[in-house]
Amino acid sequence: MKHREILLAAFVSSIYLLAPLAANANCWSYWFYRPINCHWQTCNDTYITSICAGGCTPGTCTDAANSGLCCSHYEYHNAQIYPDSDTCPNCEQPPLRHPPSRPTEGRSTPGGTKEVFSETWARLVFVPSKCAHSYGVLVEEKTTKSTGGI
Amino acid sequence: MPRSSCSLLLIPIFVYLVSAAHAQRPALSPHDAERGAPRQKHLTAVETVLGAEVANALLPPLRCDAKGNFYVQTEPYGVSTLRKLGPKGERLSLFKSDSDATLKVLAAPYFALSPVGDVYQLVLTGDVTRYILVFRGNGSYVRTIKLQPGLAWMPSAFLPLQSGNLLMTGQEYDRDPQKARWPFTGIFSADGKLLKELKLEGDEEIHQLGVRGDSRVTGPEDPANNRAVGFTQMEMAGDGNVYLMRWLSPAIIYGISPGGEVVRHFTVDPGDQNYRPAAMHISGNRIAILFYQPQTMAEVMRVVDLEGHKLTTYDGESDDTNRLGSLGIAYACYISIPERFTFLGIGDSGAMEIKTVEAR
Numbered sequence: 001m002k003h004r005e006i007l008l009a010a011f012v013s014s015i016y017l018l019a020p021l022a023a024n025a026n027c028w029s030y031w032f033y034r035p036i037n038c039h040w041q042t043c044n045d046t047y048i049t050s051i052c053a054g055g056c057t058p059g060t061c062t063d064a065a066n067s068g069l070c071c072s073h074y075e076y077h078n079a080q081i082y083p084d085s086d087t088c089p090n091c092e093q094p095p096l097r098h099p100p101s102r103p104t105e106g107r108s109t110p111g112g113t114k115e116v117f118s119e120t121w122a123r124l125v126f127v128p129s130k131c132a133h134s135y136g137v138l139v140e141e142k143t144t145k146s147t148g149g150i
Numbered sequence: 151m152p153r154s155s156c157s158l159l160l161i162p163i164f165v166y167l168v169s170a171a172h173a174q175r176p177a178l179s180p181h182d183a184e185r186g187a188p189r190q191k192h193l194t195a196v197e198t199v200l201g202a203e204v205a206n207a208l209l210p211p212l213r214c215d216a217k218g219n220f221y222v223q224t225e226p227y228g229v230s231t232l233r234k235l236g237p238k239g240e241r242l243s244l245f246k247s248d249s250d251a252t253l254k255v256l257a258a259p260y261f262a263l264s265p266v267g268d269v270y271q272l273v274l275t276g277d278v279t280r281y282i283l284v285f286r287g288n289g290s291y292v293r294t295i296k297l298q299p300g301l302a303w304m305p306s307a308f309l310p311l312q313s314g315n316l317l318m319t320g321q322e323y324d325r326d327p328q329k330a331r332w333p334f335t336g337i338f339s340a341d342g343k344l345l346k347e348l349k350l351e352g353d354e355e356i357h358q359l360g361v362r363g364d365s366r367v368t369g370p371e372d373p374a375n376n377r378a379v380g381f382t383q384m385e386m387a388g389d390g391n392v393y394l395m396r397w398l399s400p401a402i403i404y405g406i407s408p409g410g411e412v413v414r415h416f417t418v419d420p421g422d423q424n425y426r427p428a429a430m431h432i433s434g435n436r437i438a439i440l441f442y443q444p445q446t447m448a449e450v451m452r453v454v455d456l457e458g459h460k461l462t463t464y465d466g467e468s469d470d471t472n473r474l475g476s477l478g479i480a481y482a483c484y485i486s487i488p489e490r491f492t493f494l495g496i497g498d499s500g501a502m503e504i505k506t507v508e509a510r
Contacts, residue, residue, distance in 0.1 A: 026276050029304055029323075030372050031259045033226065034210040034381045034397070035428065035444070037478040039495055044447045044478055049207075050371065051226050051257045053274035056302055057327040063227055074207065077226075078371060090278045091302045091323060 027088035028081045029055020043071035050079045058086035193451065193464045193491065194510040195477065201239020201502040208494050210429065211383065213263055214483035221261065221269070222494065232261055232271060234287065239504050243289035247273050250294045253281060264310035265386070278302050295342040303334055307382045309392050311408050314340035317392050319382050321375070330360035333379045337410045346410045352402055366398065387456055388434040401427045401439055405456065416458030420450050431484035436461065438484040438491065464509065477505060
């Protein structure tokens with residue numbers, strides 16, 4: 001009898017403990033804000049923050065799972081999706097179109113084609129940070145050739 | 151020496167001075183040569199107003215209206231605090247994203263102004279269906295638009311048109327959520343139905359950059375997200391067309407007619423591929439784009455006409471603390487005549503600052 005009571009208590013406790021997670025189980029995506037400016041004393045910097053929104057990745061999502069400090073002063077957060085093996089029926093109705101049969105060749109527009117992209121490679125450059133008195137890593141893109149006509 | 155001989159001596163000196171001046175000018179591209187050299191100037195803050203509002207962050211987009219009012223989001227989570235502020239920073243209205251009681255809103259991260267001053271606010275729920283709330287300029291809720299594109303997507307940017315239709319762009323989910331999303335642009339009716347899908351020249355290549363994991367458009371936080379599309383900006387110009395900017399360097403700009411035709415397509419080059427677009431604003435027939443270098447925070451403002459011809463460039467070379475480069479990238483407003491720019495900031499006390507900047 002005592003054993004059954006313990007099992008029942010464990011079962012009820014597990015419902016209470018798992019309820020918040022279950023409520024959060026859904027299908028998710030991120031919304032990313034464009035780079036946001038922060039300014040503190042002599043420091044001027046940017047950060048990117050993200051939030052949870054309904055989407056097509058099954059699982060749970062936490063808005064403030066990750067955090068950082070901009071200019072060592074302004075705290076910001078980034079969301080985190082924890083995927084699971086569930087499905088997202090709302091992403092199937094209407095059906096996803098992908099991979100769609102989209103044309104890969106460019107189409108002309110008034111004014112003709114413009115050179116838009118460049119084939120580049122990146123190299124790492126270390127840049128001193130005035131704010132943190134440390135070095136940041138800069139990915140510098142070097143142009144090798146240009147492609148046009150998109 | 152006779153007077154005529156003296157004049158003859160002055161001619162070669164004049165020719166030398168003119169040629170030397172030309173030699174110091176930066177090389178011009180053929181495009182520049184069409185309209186002459188872009189003028190290089192500095193921007194200087196001429197007025198800073200400390201407002202009464204307090205903020206932790208100034209979230210993009212930052213906008214202003216024709217009356218000089220500002221629209222600012224300061225809180226990323228929950229019921230958004232989109233505020234309308236007067237020219238001196240005084241609060242005029244609040245736009246509450248929980249105004250539609252039928253929606254369980256998680257966030258309202260984006261908004262746009264209609265030609266008549268209404269505020270359209272994108273709200274995100276726990277579902278993949280997207281909604282837009284419509285408010286009057288005084289903050290009163292009008293209605294909700296349920297977007298019905300016939301596909302699963304995440305909107306990035308939109309603009310209400312004079313007709314009441316919406317030009318929207320965003321990213322369509324791939325069947326595999328881990329794979330690069332697809333650029334999508336369309337015209338929606340005032341009640342949210344997709345009227346027309348637009349194909350923007352270059353979007354296929356932008357998608358391929360995402361597929362390849364190119365660091366210019368993707369990041370480790372969500373490799374499927376394409377920043378060139380996700381950070382798209384759009385505003386309406388004096389010619390009645392919407393100018394849509396993909397977030398790349400050089401920035402790619404499309405002029406789109408209210409009917410959904412791409413009537414212009416050009417790029418604006420900051421002159422250095424390490425610069426990224428911070429914000430674009432349009433006044434009349436001029437587009438002013440602020441670019442910045444994320445590591446050094448160096449900045450350059452390019453002003454072009456509606457065909458992409460360079461008109462003016464403002465740089466941030468000076469160490470003067472009032473000049474571009476120390477103003478940050480919270481660039482909220484552009485007025486072309488007289489040419490002035492408005493930047494927002496947060497003072498050390500947490501109060502919002504409004505900085506008016508002019509060429510000096």
